[in-house]
Amino acid sequence: MPDHALPEARSEILPIDLTINGKQTRLNVAPWTTLLDLLRLDLGLTGTKKGCDHGQCGACTVLIDGVRVNSCLVLAVMKDGASVTTVEGLAKPDGTLHPLQDAFIEHDALQCGYCTPGQLCSAVGLMREGHAYTAPEIREHMSGNICRCGAYPNIVAAIEQVLAR
Amino acid sequence: MNRFSYARPDDLAEAVQASAAQAGNRVIAGGTNLIDLMKYNVERPAHLIDITRLPGLDRIEPTPNGGLRIGALVTNSTVAYDDRIAARYKLLASAILAGASPQLRNAATTGGNLLQRTRCYYFYDSATACNKREPGSGCPAIGGLNRIHAILGTSEHCIATHPSDMCVALAALAATVHVTGPTGDRAIPFADFHRLPGDRPDRDTTLEHGEIVTAVELPPESFTTHHTYLKLRDRLSYAFALVSVAAALDLDGDTVRTARIALGGVAHKPWRIPAAEDALSGQPATAESFARAAETLLSGAQGRGHNDFKIGLARQAILRALQQAAAGTPQSQTDKRIR
Numbered sequence: 001m002p003d004h005a006l007p008e009a010r011s012e013i014l015p016i017d018l019t020i021n022g023k024q025t026r027l028n029v030a031p032w033t034t035l036l037d038l039l040r041l042d043l044g045l046t047g048t049k050k051g052c053d054h055g056q057c058g059a060c061t062v063l064i065d066g067v068r069v070n071s072c073l074v075l076a077v078m079k080d081g082a083s084v085t086t087v088e089g090l091a092k093p094d095g096t097l098h099p100l101q102d103a104f105i106e107h108d109a110l111q112c113g114y115c116t117p118g119q120l121c122s123a124v125g126l127m128r129e130g131h132a133y134t135a136p137e138i139r140e141h142m143s144g145n146i147c148r149c150g151a152y153p154n155i156v157a158a159i160e161q162v163l164a165r
Numbered sequence: 166m167n168r169f170s171y172a173r174p175d176d177l178a179e180a181v182q183a184s185a186a187q188a189g190n191r192v193i194a195g196g197t198n199l200i201d202l203m204k205y206n207v208e209r210p211a212h213l214i215d216i217t218r219l220p221g222l223d224r225i226e227p228t229p230n231g232g233l234r235i236g237a238l239v240t241n242s243t244v245a246y247d248d249r250i251a252a253r254y255k256l257l258a259s260a261i262l263a264g265a266s267p268q269l270r271n272a273a274t275t276g277g278n279l280l281q282r283t284r285c286y287y288f289y290d291s292a293t294a295c296n297k298r299e300p301g302s303g304c305p306a307i308g309g310l311n312r313i314h315a316i317l318g319t320s321e322h323c324i325a326t327h328p329s330d331m332c333v334a335l336a337a338l339a340a341t342v343h344v345t346g347p348t349g350d351r352a353i354p355f356a357d358f359h360r361l362p363g364d365r366p367d368r369d370t371t372l373e374h375g376e377i378v379t380a381v382e383l384p385p386e387s388f389t390t391h392h393t394y395l396k397l398r399d400r401l402s403y404a405f406a407l408v409s410v411a412a413a414l415d416l417d418g419d420t421v422r423t424a425r426i427a428l429g430g431v432a433h434k435p436w437r438i439p440a441a442e443d444a445l446s447g448q449p450a451t452a453e454s455f456a457r458a459a460e461t462l463l464s465g466a467q468g469r470g471h472n473d474f475k476i477g478l479a480r481q482a483i484l485r486a487l488q489q490a491a492a493g494t495p496q497s498q499t500d501k502r503i504r
Contacts, residue, residue, distance in 0.1 A: 012170060031171035031213065034200070054201050061268055069272045073200045077171055078193070078215050122268065129267070131246065140499045143402035144266025 016080040020045070021089030029076045036060045036071040039086060047087040047117045051146070058145035061118040061125070062086050068125025070144075087117035090124065099165070100124060103158035111149035119145045123159045135160055166200075167209040173218060177345060177377070183214045185347045185375025192216055192377055194238055195273040197265075198281040206291050207282075207298055222276075222379060225249065231385035234343075237276030237378045241331065242267070244275060254383055255495065256392040256413055260334035262498045263396045266403050276378035279332060279342065279358065282369065283325035283433075284405055286310060296322045297366040304366075312471035313407065316479070317432040317463070323366030324469060327359055327434050328405050334394060336427035336435035337411035340383050346376030359434030366433075388413035388425065393489035393496045395482055396429070401501045406430035408479045410486035414450065421445045421454070426462060426487070431479055438462050455487040456480075 013028045020043065029038060036053070039045040039062070051059030053072045060071040063085040090098040100123050103109070110116045122145045126132055132141035138156050147155065174180040184192050189211030193199055202208040216222070222238040225247050233254070235244055244250055245261040261270065287293045287305045294302035306314050306324050314324040332355075340355045359370055372378070391414035398404040409429035415422040424445040428436040441461035448454040459480045466476045485503060489496055496503065 012168065014171065031169060032166045032203075054204065055197055055269060058266065058268060067271050068268050070197070070268045073197045073269075073272065075171075075193075075196060075200065075213075078173075078196070078217060125271075126267065129242075136499050140402055141267055144268045 014077050016077055018076070018079065018081075019083040021085060027076070031075060031077045033076050034072055035062070035064075035074040035076045035079060035084070038076040039071065039084075045086050045088055048121075049114055049117055051115070051118070056146070057115070057118075058122060059115050059118040061121045061145065063121055063125055066125075066128055068122050085121070085124075087120055090120060098124070099162045100127075100158065103162045104155070107154045107158040107161070108151075109154040109158040110147075110151050115145060115147045115149075119147065119155055123155075123162075126159065127163060133163055138163070166203045167206070169210050170212045171215065172212065173215040175219075177216075177219055177222075177379070180214055180216050180219060181346055181375055181377055183212070184377055187211065188374075190214060195240065195277045197269050197273045198277065202282060202289075205289050207289060216377065228382060233383045235275050235381045235383070237274060237380055239275050241265070241270040241273045241275070241278060244331075245270065253387040253389050254338065256388060256394055256411055257331070257334045257338060257383070259392075259394040259495060259498055260330045260396075260409075260411060263394055263406075263409070264330035275331075275381055278329055279335075279378060279381070280370065280372075281329060284328045285314065285325040288325060297325055297362070300365075300367045307469060310471060311469045313405070313430075314469060314472050315432045316466045316468055316472060316475045317428075317436050318361040318434070319432075319467065319469075320362045320364065320366070322364055323362035323433065325362065325366065325433060326430055327369070327432070328430075329435075330394070330396060330406065330409060330429060332359070333406075333409055333411045333427045333429035333435045335381060335383075336437050337413050337425040338383055338387070339425070340381050342378060343380040343382060344372060344376045345379050346373055348373070350379075351376070352382075355435075356437060362433045369433075386415075386423075388415065390493055391416055391490045393486050393494075394498075395486040395489065395496045395503065397478060397482055408475055408482050410479075410482045411435075412483075412486040412490040414487070414490045416450060416491065419450050421448050421450050424458070424487075426458060426483065428462065428479060428483070431466075431475060436462065438464075450487075450491040452484060452488065455484050455491075458487065459483040 049059040051057035055070045055073045062071045191210035222236040245258045342353045342358045396409040406429045411427045413425040424442045441458045
């Protein structure tokens with residue numbers, strides 16, 4: 001049983017409103033539920049990955065109100081009223097992929113793919129922040145996303161291509 | 166993670182009251198360190214007080230004397246990219262960008278950065294003894310794996326380091342920490358905010374029970390031209406400092422008028438020795454002067470085996486940082502080559 005759903009905790013359940021990938025949702029959460037566990041276990045949005053669960057790998061990166069953060073280090077209850085975008089929300093409703101998703105495919109910017117949802121959300125956040133344009137800047141600003149397969153050169157190339165447009 | 170209750174107070178007075186109510190209560194803002202510690206069962210709060218929606222703590226405002234007041238809830242990213250800080254307090258912006266990752270900096274707050282705990286492996290591992298986590302249980306880092314540990318200001322009870330980059334710059338800039346608590350407001354000089362371990366390594370700071378950090382104030386003197394933050398670590402990015410140096414100079418031609426030097430990764434708090442800075446005043450900005458400052462800063466440094474290398478590394482880092490600052494060529498946090 002996931003540890004956030006232990007029965008003795010029922011009295012602590014709190015209602016929150018989240019907009020997840022554009023859809024408004026009323027949820028009841030225990031205060032110790034991380035946003036990552038809420039997304040994966042309660043909502044079935046398993047695109048967001050649990051890598052280290054300690055903010056060291058970036059696999060759980062999502063966008064909260066457009067800002068990239070590690071969802072493993074966020075208590076869902078603290079984000080009442082926020083808008084969350086996960087990898088499932090990057091493509092348009094008609095299925096058209098986000099330009100970064102296309103670029104990752106074109107550049108073969110992954111091997112096993114486990115870090116990819118975090119890499120994509122992080123890259124979306126990077127573009128919105130507007131502090132990285134050159135390859136060395138992209139590398140530094142993507143340093144919060146670890147890829148154990150070592151697809152870094154192709155990840156940087158994919159982001160560089162989209163940024164250049 | 167243990168079970169806890171949760172509250173979101175409406176104002177600061179209510180937050181202080183809740184913070185002081187019982188020892189197991191914890192204030193939470195960005196959560197990037199506290200939630201991590203809770204996952205390791207190092208922190209087991211009975212009650213979390215979410216201060217992220219308190220009004221007035223999320224702004225950077227000019228002070229009457231020409232400085233800046235950074236609210237405790239302003240994120241590390243917002244501070245680093247604030248126009249006023251990026252233009253004047255470049256040392257602070259640089260130190261922040263040398264630390265953590267963009268995701269963590271987006272969540273972590275100014276107050277939380279000050280209050281983050283050491284990354285000593287033994288502190289994090291609740292299966293081992295640790296005087297900081299469990300007073301009186303012992304310090305396995307002394308005589309154990311201590312490559313990342315302190316060389317200055319240690320005690321027989323603790324050789325942990327303070328992990329922050331931001332705080333090293335704030336020490337060099339001589340910031341002031343504003344706090345509020347059950348007995349009212351206090352302003353704490355940055356040098357007095359963090360403490361050495363002594364026989365109370367469980368206490369990282371001089372905050373009293375129930376007190377909450379409300380702001381960090383930067384004095385007008387910003388050392389905009391001659392500064393650097395030089396950080397040395399095992400990876401080029403996303404790693405804690407083995408040794409870091411925040412250096413700031415005010416020069417009159419080639420002569421030092423004022424010097425500020427703070428070290429990270431070497432002690433339980435950002436390491437600053439005013440005598441080393443005072444001795445540089447009126448001296449030529451040369452390698453010889455800077456080497457003497459390094460000797461004073463590192464006086465009494467003691468390795469514990471694996472971290473012996475830090476003494477020589479710190480000496481060279483201080484020398485290089487002061488040369489970078491004097492030349493007006495601060496260390497790039499993107500191009501990590503050290504020039």
